[in-house]
Amino acid sequence: MATMNKLARILMVEDDPRDVELTLTALEEYNLANEVIVTRDGEQALDYLYYRGEYKTRSSGNPAVMLLDLKLPKVDGLEVLKQIKSDGELRMIPVVVLTSSKEEKDMVASYKLGVNAYVVKPVDFHEFVNAIKELGVFWAVINEPPPGSVRK
Amino acid sequence: MARLNLQLQFAHSPILRYGLAATSFAIALGLALLAQRYSFRNMEVALFLFAIAVTVWYAGIWPAILAVVLSSLAFNYFFTEPRYSLYVTNSELPHYAVFLLFALLLIWFSAVRRRVEQQLLQSRDELQREVVKRTEQASLLNLTHDTIFVRDMSDIISYWNRGAEELYGWRAQEAVGKHSHELLQTDFPIPIEEVRAELLHTGRWEGELRKTKADGSRVVVASRWSLRQNDGGRAVAILETNNDITEHKRREQDIQNLNQELAKRSTELESINRELETFAYSVSHDLRAPLRHMAGYAEMLQKKSSSVVDEKSNHYMAMILDSAKRMGNLIDDLLVFSRIGRAEPQKTLVSLAHLVREAITEVREDTEGRNIDWKIGALPDFYGDRSMLRLVVVNLISNAIKFTRTRTQAQIEIGYCEGNRNDLVVFVRDNGVGFDMKYVNKLFGVFQRLHPSDAFEGTGIGLATVQRIIHRHGGKVWAEGLVDSGATFYFSAPKPQGDLWQP
Numbered sequence: 001m002a003t004m005n006k007l008a009r010i011l012m013v014e015d016d017p018r019d020v021e022l023t024l025t026a027l028e029e030y031n032l033a034n035e036v037i038v039t040r041d042g043e044q045a046l047d048y049l050y051y052r053g054e055y056k057t058r059s060s061g062n063p064a065v066m067l068l069d070l071k072l073p074k075v076d077g078l079e080v081l082k083q084i085k086s087d088g089e090l091r092m093i094p095v096v097v098l099t100s101s102k103e104e105k106d107m108v109a110s111y112k113l114g115v116n117a118y119v120v121k122p123v124d125f126h127e128f129v130n131a132i133k134e135l136g137v138f139w140a141v142i143n144e145p146p147p148g149s150v151r152k
Numbered sequence: 153m154a155r156l157n158l159q160l161q162f163a164h165s166p167i168l169r170y171g172l173a174a175t176s177f178a179i180a181l182g183l184a185l186l187a188q189r190y191s192f193r194n195m196e197v198a199l200f201l202f203a204i205a206v207t208v209w210y211a212g213i214w215p216a217i218l219a220v221v222l223s224s225l226a227f228n229y230f231f232t233e234p235r236y237s238l239y240v241t242n243s244e245l246p247h248y249a250v251f252l253l254f255a256l257l258l259i260w261f262s263a264v265r266r267r268v269e270q271q272l273l274q275s276r277d278e279l280q281r282e283v284v285k286r287t288e289q290a291s292l293l294n295l296t297h298d299t300i301f302v303r304d305m306s307d308i309i310s311y312w313n314r315g316a317e318e319l320y321g322w323r324a325q326e327a328v329g330k331h332s333h334e335l336l337q338t339d340f341p342i343p344i345e346e347v348r349a350e351l352l353h354t355g356r357w358e359g360e361l362r363k364t365k366a367d368g369s370r371v372v373v374a375s376r377w378s379l380r381q382n383d384g385g386r387a388v389a390i391l392e393t394n395n396d397i398t399e400h401k402r403r404e405q406d407i408q409n410l411n412q413e414l415a416k417r418s419t420e421l422e423s424i425n426r427e428l429e430t431f432a433y434s435v436s437h438d439l440r441a442p443l444r445h446m447a448g449y450a451e452m453l454q455k456k457s458s459s460v461v462d463e464k465s466n467h468y469m470a471m472i473l474d475s476a477k478r479m480g481n482l483i484d485d486l487l488v489f490s491r492i493g494r495a496e497p498q499k500t501l502v503s504l505a506h507l508v509r510e511a512i513t514e515v516r517e518d519t520e521g522r523n524i525d526w527k528i529g530a531l532p533d534f535y536g537d538r539s540m541l542r543l544v545v546v547n548l549i550s551n552a553i554k555f556t557r558t559r560t561q562a563q564i565e566i567g568y569c570e571g572n573r574n575d576l577v578v579f580v581r582d583n584g585v586g587f588d589m590k591y592v593n594k595l596f597g598v599f600q601r602l603h604p605s606d607a608f609e610g611t612g613i614g615l616a617t618v619q620r621i622i623h624r625h626g627g628k629v630w631a632e633g634l635v636d637s638g639a640t641f642y643f644s645a646p647k648p649q650g651d652l653w654q655p
Contacts, residue, residue, distance in 0.1 A: 018445040025452065071437055100444070101437045102487065123444050123480030125451035125473075 008064030008140040008149060009035045013045040013080065014098075015072050019121075023067070023098075026129040032136035037063065042075025046083060049090055062093050064149040065139035070099040070106055078109055085114040092146035094139055173215035176203040177222045185230065196231045197251065204255050208262040216262075220255045224248065299373070299394040302380075303332045305387055319373075319396055321366030332392075336363040347377075352387060355379045360397070372401045425494060432490045439483055447476040478611075485613040488543070489598065492620050497537035501648060504531040504545070504578060507538075508566055511546040518553050522562060529567030532576050535648040540621045547614040548580040548641050554608055555584035555639065563638075571644050575627070581640040587633040595631055618643070 010027075014020050020038055027036060039045040047053040049062070066084075070077035077097065084090045094116040099106065102120050110118055119135065122128050139145075180203035184196035200223035208216035228238055232247075240248065293300050294314040302311035309332050312324040320327070320336065327335060333344075339362040340347060351357045358376040365371060373394040380389040454469045508528060512519075534541060549564070556562035563583040571577040587595070587602050594600040596619040599612040618641075619629045627645035 016441060016445075018448070019441070022445065022448040025448075099437070100440045102484070103437075121440075121444055123440060123447055124477055125444075125448040128444065128448060 008145055009037065009061065010136070010140055011037045011039065011045065011048060011063035011066045013039050013042065013067065013072060013077070014069045015040050016069075019069070022125070022128065023132055026132035027136050029129060030133045030136060032133070032140055041073040042077065042080040045080055046075065049084065049093075062090065062146075062149050064094070064145035065135075065143070066093055066095045067098045067135070068095055070097060070101060070110075078106070078113065081110060081113045081115060093149070094143065094145065096135060096139065098135075169211035169215045170218060172211040173207045173219040174222070176206045177219045177226070179203065180223070181226050181230070184226075188231070196227060200227060200251075201255060201258060205258050205262060208259045209266065212266075213259055213263050216259045220252065220259070223255070224251065227251070299396070300391065301327070301332070302389050302391050304389050307332045307390075309335070310389065316394075319365070319371070319394065320363070338363050351377055351379055351390065355381075360401075361394075363394070370398075371396055372398045428490065429494060432487055432494075435483060435487065440480065443476050443479055443483070447473055447480075450476070482611045482613070485611045485617070489613050489617045489620065492540060492543075492617060492624065495540075497540055497624055499536050500538060502534045502536055502538045502541050504534055504541075504568075507542050507545045508549070510542065511549045514546055515550045515553055518550060522553070522557075523560060524553070524556070524562045524564060527563065527565040527567075529565070531566070531578065532568055533648060534576065534625075534645055536625045536645065537621075540624070544618050544621050544643065547618050548643075551614060551641070552580055552582040552584065552639075554610070555586075555603075556582050557608070558585060559583060574646055575644045576647050577642055577644045579640050579642045581638065583638040586635050586637050586639045587631075588635050589633060592631055592633070596629060615641075 010032075012020070012023065014023065024036060024038075037048060039048055044053075045066075045068075048055045048058070051058060051060075068077050068080060072080070077099070081095055081097070084093060084095060091114070095114075096117040096119060097106075097110050097115050098119050098121060100121055107118050117135075119131055122131060177200075180196075180199040184199045187195040187199075200219075204216055204219045204223060207219040225238065228240060228248075229236060232244055233241075290311070290313075293311075296313070297315050297318070298313075299315040299319045300311075300313040301309055301316045303309045309327050309330050312322070312327040316327065317323055322335070332338070341359060341361070347357050347359070356376070356378050358374070361373055361375045363371055363373060374397050375395075376393045378391045378393075379387050380391060382388045450469055450472045454466070454473070458466055458469075505528075508531060512526070549566070552564045553562070556564065563581075565581040566579070567581075568576060568578045585603070585608075591602055594602065596615045598616040600616075601610065601612040615629075622629045622643045622645065625645045627643055629641070629643045631639060631641045633639035
């Protein structure tokens with residue numbers, strides 16, 4: 001898989017640096033982390049998608065998949081999801097909610113807003129690594145992203 | 153009355169009436185002839201007039217006219233020249249005319265007077281009957297416990313029944329003649345002009361009034377007013393009926409207060425529930441994150457250093473990972489437990505047999521390599537929340553599997569027995585390690601465990617969750633056990649209504 005020259009850009013929205021580190025470690029372990037953009041809150045994530053603020057001059061193209069935490073500073077995950085799914089340009093981006101919360105309420109709300117997958121981060125690191133690996137492989141390699149996504 | 157009746161009877165029988173005319177005439181004639189014989193002069197006219205007067209008085213006009221005719225003939229025959237002949241000379245004609253005129257006048261006067269007297273008697277009689285009737289009505293009004301009084305159009309009380317005496321404390325003789333609103337200090341909920349307008353327009357009014365008793369205490373009454381009109385349609389009096397609703401109002405107020413209190417409490421409860429939900433949410437999210445990090449970094453450390461550190465250090469790292477995992481399970485179980493307390497059961501008819509099959513499939517991992525003898529009897533349908541009941545069945549079955557682990561041949565029996573009339577009782581029985589009945593009360597408490605966790609793993613929340621679910625379904629849970637001789641867990645719930653129930 002690592003040899004497949006077909007890695008997509010992953011946009012990760014996660015405020016906890018430890019989660020970022022663990023996720024990146026998991027992705028690295030399977031060489032899936034060639035291009036992971038990390039944003040630390042909902043506002044930054046939207047800035048990235050809309051070429052605003054510090055991302056004004058970023059290279060063009062949408063991520064092939066977005067890993068979205070729900071509990072985020074400033075603009076929370078559900079709000080980000082809502083904005084993306086109600087935007088004609090962005091709604092095609094596959095969004096995977098990656099969260100600590102097993103609350104049914106959040107799950108229902110996310111699916112109602114049109115989330116593409118909902119993953120609860122397992123406490124066990126093995127399971128966590130497996131989950132990230134499978135997500136990375138599926139969305140960044142197997143899945144054909146919508147036109148306009150960055151894929152190297 | 154008796155006299156009147158006699159007179160009417162007398163007057164109504166024609167034989168008696170005309171007989172009276174003839175008799176009084178005969179008596180008058182006899183007396184006149186007798187007077188003539190003894191040379192009393194000119195008595196005859198007076199006697200005949202007297203006979204006519206008696207006749208008209210007691211027998212009416214037509215017998216009197218008969219008496220006039222007879223008297224005229226007798227007068228002519230016996231008392232005028234030529235005697236014993238009916239011949240009338242011209243010079244006697246004015247006499248006759250005067251006699252007849254006088255007789256007719258007498259008849260007319262008598263008839264008028266008699267008619268007037270009869271009318272008077274009749275009126276008196278009617279009046280008497282009316283008085284009797286009214287007295288009866290008034291005493292009937294006194295029988296009722298309702299408060300009734302009558303006042304004229306200037307609100308002066310004219311009638312005051314016993315109910316009014318009892319309610320307000322004034323006797324009839326004290327109240328009659330007083331101004332009712334002043335006596336009772338009536339409080340009107342709307343201007344009295346409006347009350348009067350409605351009364352005059354529709355003939356009635358009803359509403360709640362506050363009044364004052366003789367002892368000064370206030371009462372609330374349901375008051376109904378009816379307008380009494382005379383024959384000409386003019387309003388003459390108001391009949392007011394009052395019912396004391398003070399106690400009723402007080403209770404209404406009490407209920408209202410209680411309702412308000414209840415609404416306040418339930419709002420408080422709701423807000424506490426919301427807080428609890430927020431709390432559970434943050435437990436779910438914020439406690440799990442650091443735990444996950446701990447486990448993640450420990451594992452990375454283990455991976456990097458397992459070959460360079462000693463066995464003891466490896467053991468420590470393994471314990472850190474194991475503890476993190478257990479805490480994760482604890483948090484998950486606690487969340488389920490708290491969610492069951494908050495969620496309203498979504499009840500449908502659930503097949504227990506189905507749930508048991510599902511549960512056994514779900515715990516298959518734990519039964520691998522085990523020798524378990526399943527005995528599953530006929531099971532009833534339950535009316536309840538499917539996912540909650542599933543949790544009950546899964547918990548009880550995995551408990552049975554867990555605590556029979558030390559048996560080479562495990563036996564697990566699931567069945568149902570009749571409870572009392574309205575309940576179904578389901579049991580799960582095993583031949584596992586059992587428990588001491590001394591500690592039966594601890595079984596269903598949160599975090600309560602009867603075995604060391606290294607012997608039988610678990611969070612100590614499973615049975616508490618089972619109990620909470622069954623309680624929310626209106627049932628009971630209990631257990632029987634003996635150390636080293638197995639345990640039986642029972643739960644009951646109300647039978648589904650009607651024909652839905654089937655074993």
